[in-house]
Amino acid sequence: MSSLDTIPVTTEVATGNVEPLLHEIRHALKRLAEGKEGTVIDLKRLPLAPGEEERIAATLGTGEVRADVDALGPTLIQETSYPGVWLITHKNADEVVVARFIEVTYIPELLRSQQADIDAGINRLENELKN
Amino acid sequence: MNTEAMSLQDFRGKLREMSVDIPGRDLTDDDRVRRAKRAFAQKLNGHRAVDMDTCLQCGMCAEACHFYEATQDERYAPVYKFRPLRRFYRREMSPMRWFYRAFTRDITVADLKEWQHLVYDACTGCGRCDMICPMGIKISAAIRVMRHGLAGAGFVPSEMRIIRDEQRDKNTLFGVGAEQLKALVQKLGAEGINVPLDREQADVMLLTTAIEVLLFPDAFAATAKILNKAGADWTIRSDAFEAANVGIITGDDPTMILAIRRIVEKANAIGAKTVLMPESGHAYQTLRWEGANEMGERLSFDVISIAEFVAAEVEAGRLSLKTQSNGASVTYHDPCRLSRKGGVTQQPRDVLTALGLEVRETTSNQRENYCCGGGCGEFVLKSAADLRQKAFEIKKHEIDETGADAVVTGCSNCRVNLMIGADNSGWQTPVTSLVETVAANLAD
Amino acid sequence: MTLLEFASGPGLQWALWIFVFGITWRVVGAVFLLSRKDISKPRHTNTISAGLGAVWSRSSPAHAFEKKIRFQHVTGYAWHFALFISVLFFAPHILFFESLLGFSWPHLPNTIILITSIIATAVLIALLIRRATHPVQRFISNADDYISIFVVLVPLLTGILAFAHFGARYETLLAVHLLSVEVMLIWFPFGKLMHMIMTMPARFQAGTAFGRRGVKA
C-alpha cells in the first residue's frame, strides 16, 4: 500500500463542511447544558475530503476519558478536549472502521451497563453460585 | 440694400390661401394600397432591407426627434413612422416573407391615412434620428420611402400637391417664374448690381429659389455681389433657375426627375463647370447627392453650395472680407440637408470666423443639430402648424442659451421657418443669412 | 432517450441546422436585394474607413444624445458585456464550444461568471420592464420584441439554476438549459436577435453612405 503514497496526487481541498460541523457541535453542547437532549452526528453522512475526518478529530483533541469496548469487535469511546463531546469509533473484528459518530452527551449510552446484560449477568452469577 | 420684398405677413397670407382642400385623385381603397406597395417595391433595396432587418425597436430614435420631444406623443417615434414600409418589406419583399406573412397583417388604406399625418406633418426628414440609431439605420431614408408610397397612393397633402403640380406643370413656384426673376434682375440692375441673366455660355450656373425671389431678394442680390466680386464667369437662366424640388419633398418621382432634368440639361447646354446652389438645403441635397443617381449618369459639372463657394474663394484669396472687431456673436443654424446630410458643416463656420464673428454653438450642433421645425416642405402644411411651432420652440431655446446676437443660417427655408416661429412667439433675435452677412462685409 | 440525451444530441443538431440555415437565408436574402451604386461625386473617397469608423463610433452616442439615452446606453453595455462573459468564459460553456469548434480558450472563475450572469439577468429583466412600461417602447413593441427577450432570459435563468443545482436534478436542469438555448437558436434567425449578425453591416453601410458625403456617421 505504501506505493500509493508515491503517486503525486495532493489535495489541499476543504469541502467547507468542517466548520459548520464544529458549529453544530457547539450548538449541541449548549442545548445539552440547558438540560435538553443530547445529539449524535454520523460522520459517514458528511461529504468530507481526504484528511478532513482526521482534522476534525485533531481539532476536538483528546480529553480525560478513553474507553475501549469489546463488543462485536473493538469500539473506541474517546471524550474530546471539550467535555460532553465524545468521539465514538466502531470497528469490526478486522479493525476496519464500520461507523464513526460524534456524540454530545454526559455519558455515551454504550458505556452504561445494559439492563439485559445485567439480567444475564445475574443469571450467570446465580448459576456460578449454585455450582 | 432695399430691394422690395414680399413681407412675411403677405407670404403667410399666401400660404393660408393655398391651404384649401383640393380634391385628390379618385382612387379606390384597393387601388391606393396596391399603388403604395408598388411605390415601396420601387424603392426597396439592399440598404433598406438591411436597415429593416436590423432594427431593434429600442426606441432611442424618439429621443432624437424634435416632434416627439415637443409632444411626448409616442406615435412620433421615428421608428413608428416607417412601420407600414417595414410591414410591407417583411411580408412581401424580405427573405422570410413566407414566415412573416403567417404572423402579421397586411397594410390597409386606414394605415396609409394615419401615416399621412406621421410622415408629412410630423417629420421634416431632418435625419437627426439617423444619428442616434445604435444600429446605424437610415430612418429618414425609410421615411422618405414612406412619402414615396403615400404619394403613389394619392395621399400627398393638398398644399403640397398644389405646389408640386405648379412646379411640374408650369415650372413656377408660388407664382415665381421667369418673368418674376427677370423683374428682380432688372430692379437689381437699376441698383447697380449686375446679374448676367440667360448667358449662353458660362462656367458657373447659379440657381435660386422662389422663396428667395419672393421673400429674400437681398440674399439673391448678395449672392450676385459675391460672384461679381470673386470675378466668376457666371449666369442665371430664367428658364432653369429654380433650385427647389417639390418632387423630392412630396415623394413624387416624376416631378423630382423633371425638376432635376431641367437644371442638368440647361447646365450641360451652357457648358457650366459648376452649378452653384443657393441657400436651400433640400435643393443642395437633391442635386448634389441625388442628381446623378436619378439621372442615371454622372453629372458633367460640380454641384456646390454658396457656402462652400464663399469659403473656397475666401481661402483662395479671391474674395476678401472686412473683419469685424466689435465682438458681435452669432450662432449658426445648420440646415439639416446641408450639414447632416450634405457634409457642408465647417465651411459656413470658417466664413463667419473669417468675418471676425464669434460663433457660438448651440448645445446640439452640426450633425446633431435640431431642425428649424419646418423642413421638407412641412412649412406649407396648415395641419402641421402646431407641431412646427412646438419644434421651433426647442430650436429657439437652444439658440437663446447661446446668448448670441443673431442667428445665421444657410437655407432660406430654415430662415422663413425661424421667422414665422419668431413672429408667432414674439421672439426678437434677428435671423439672417450667410450670404447676406458676407455680402455686407465685402472688402473694397 | 433521456431529456438530456435529446437536448445534447438531436435537439442540438436540429437547432443548429435551423440556426445556420435561417441566418444564411435571411442575410443572403436581404443583401442580395442589392442597391444601386451611388454615382454622385463623393466628397470623401475612403468610404471603407468611414464604414469601419461607424461600426466603432455607433457604440458611443454623441454627447447631445447620450444624456437622453443614458439608461439604454449603460444597460446596453452592462447587458452585452455580462452576457458575453457569461456565455464565452464559463468553463462548461467553453467545453461546449470546443466540442463544436475543436479549440478552446481560458475560462474565468465561476464566481465571476455567477456575478456576470446575475447582472445580465437583472439587466435583461430591467429592459423587459422598461419595454413594457416606457411609453414609446411599449407602443412600438411587437411579439418579436418580447419573444426575443424571453428566449434569451430563459437560458440565463436555467443556466443559473443549473449552475446552482437548484430546483431540480442537475441533468434535468442541464437538459432544460440546453433546450432553452436550442429554442433561442431556432428563434434567432426569425426575430431581432439577428441584430447580432446585422449590426456591423448596418453600421458599416451607414458609415459609408455618410462618409462619402463627408459626414461622420
Next chain:
Amino acid sequence: MRKDQNLGEYLRMQGVSRRGFLKFCSATASLMALPPSAVSQVAEALATARRPSVIWMSFQECTGCTESLTRSHAPTVESLIFDAISLDYHHTLQAAAGHGAEAAREAAMEENKGEYILVVDGSIPNGNNGYSTIAGISNHDMLIEAAENCFAIVAVGTCAAFGGLPNANPNPTGAVSVSEIIKDKPIINVSGCPPIPVVITGVLAHFLTFGTIPELDALGRPAAFFGQNIHDRCYRRPFYERGQFADTFDDEGARKGWCLYKLGCKGPTTYNACATLKWNQGTSFPIQSGHGCIGCSEPNFWDKGGFYDPISAGQWGSRDALLGAAAAGAALGVGSALAARARKKKAQAAEEI
C-alpha cells in the same frame, strides 16, 4: 439460525451482548443512511425481526456484483445481516449444484410463498431466450416463475436495474432490465457497475429491520443512497465552484486534485453514494483516485458518449450537415431576393402614374 427465531434471540444465543447489539444497530442505521436518532427504532425492530428468505438469481451478468458484495467489509456487522437472512439460492455461492440446487430453489419458493425476496443480478435476454439459460430454463421464464410469489425484487447492478452492458448498443441479445419484464411487483433497483456493497446490504438490512420497501427515487432506487448526485457530495466540488479544473490526467491541476469536469467526469448527472460511502472499506472512490465518474449507476451510461467527453459537450452531428444547412439557406436567400428584385423591376416599369 432457526427460521422461527427472531434476530434478538439469535444474537443472544451467539453470545452477543446488548451492548454489542446496540453497536450493531448503530452501524446498521448508519449503513441504511438513517439518522442516528433512529437507532432505538432500529434496535426495537431488529430485536423482533424474522429472518426473510432470499433467492438470488444471476442472469446475463459478469459476477462483478457478487464479487463486490463478497468483498464488502469482512465479518461482524454485515455478515450478521447475511447470517440473519436465509440465502436459499445463489448459484455462485451455494455448495449445491445441478438438479439439487434447482430443487432447493423450488422448495424455498414454495415454503416462503409471498414472503421471499428475489435478488436479481444481470439482464434478461429478451431477443432470443436461448442466449442464457439455467438448467435448461430460460432467464425470462425463470424470472417470471420466481417473481410470481415473491414479496419484492431487488435488482442488483445496472444490468438488472437498467439493462446495463448487455443492453448497450447494438444490444445483440435484446437484453432488458427486470422492470421491463416484471410489472406487478415492487422492484428496488440497486444500480452501479458494480453497486457499492454496503448499499446492497443496506437494502437487505432495511427489509430485515422494517420488512418494507425503502423510499425510492424516480428510477426505483433507494433514495437514501441514490438521492444525491456525486457532484453535490464530492469533496472536489469546491474546485468546480472556483473554476479550477484538471485539463489532462497528468497536469498540474490533476496533481493538485482539481475538479475533473473537463476530463468527462459524470458526477453531476450520476446519483450514487460513492462520494460518502466510498469503496474498499471506505478507502477511496474513483474521483478521489483521480479519475472522473463514469456514471455507472445511471441508465445507458455505456451509450452516453465517451467517458472522457465533458457533460456539457454537445453531439453536434456532422460538419457536412451544417454546410448543407448553410448552402440551403443561401440558396433560399438568393431565390427570395431574385423574386423580390423581379417584383421591384416590375414595379419600376409600371407605366401607370
